Amino acid sequence: MTERTDRAANQALRNDLEDVYGRYEELRSGVDELQRSLATMQVSAESEDGVVRATVDADGKLVDLSLNQQACREWNVETLARTIVETIQQASAGTTRHIEQLVTNHRPSDDGA
Structure with missing residues (x-):
């Protein structure tokens, strides 16, 4: 039972990490676009x-x-x-x-x- 619980907890952590990384990528892309806009404004x-x-x-x-x-x-x-x-x-x-x-x-x- 503990092994199953550990796997579920690990999967939940992986999902959270993927979500955080996805939000980071979105933010980074927005910053890059903002910098380009400012450079040419x-x-x-x-x-x-x-x-x-x-x-x-x-x-x-x-x-x-x-x-x-x-x-x-x-x-x-x-x-x-x-x-x-x-x-x-x-x-x-x-x-x-x-x-x-x-x-x-x-x-x-x-x-x-």
């Missing part, structure tokens, strides 16, 4: 009037900036500079929201944990 924002468009990476670093040439000729330097800074800040804020969404989407479910 770019978020853009445009000023309300469409004069400035800024694109930043996952770190919030500026990777592209587009300016409307007509506005560059007509606007004073202070207004243009302020609009550029505000647009970059909007893009960086968008990056933060996008990262939060990615992390939420890659968070493992709590069932069985």
Whole structure:
């Protein structure tokens, strides 16, 4: 009888281990996908009037900036500079929201944990 009980206990432990390993593999795969998404992420924002468009990476670093040439000729330097800074800040804020969404989407479910 003890041998049968030991076998059943061992099988239960094996099943638990397989389940834990399966959840680990799922989590590891999600982390890999999250890292790839972050490595290639770019978020853009445009000023309300469409004069400035800024694109930043996952770190919030500026990777592209587009300016409307007509506005560059007509606007004073202070207004243009302020609009550029505000647009970059909007893009960086968008990056933060996008990262939060990615992390939420890659968070493992709590069932069985």
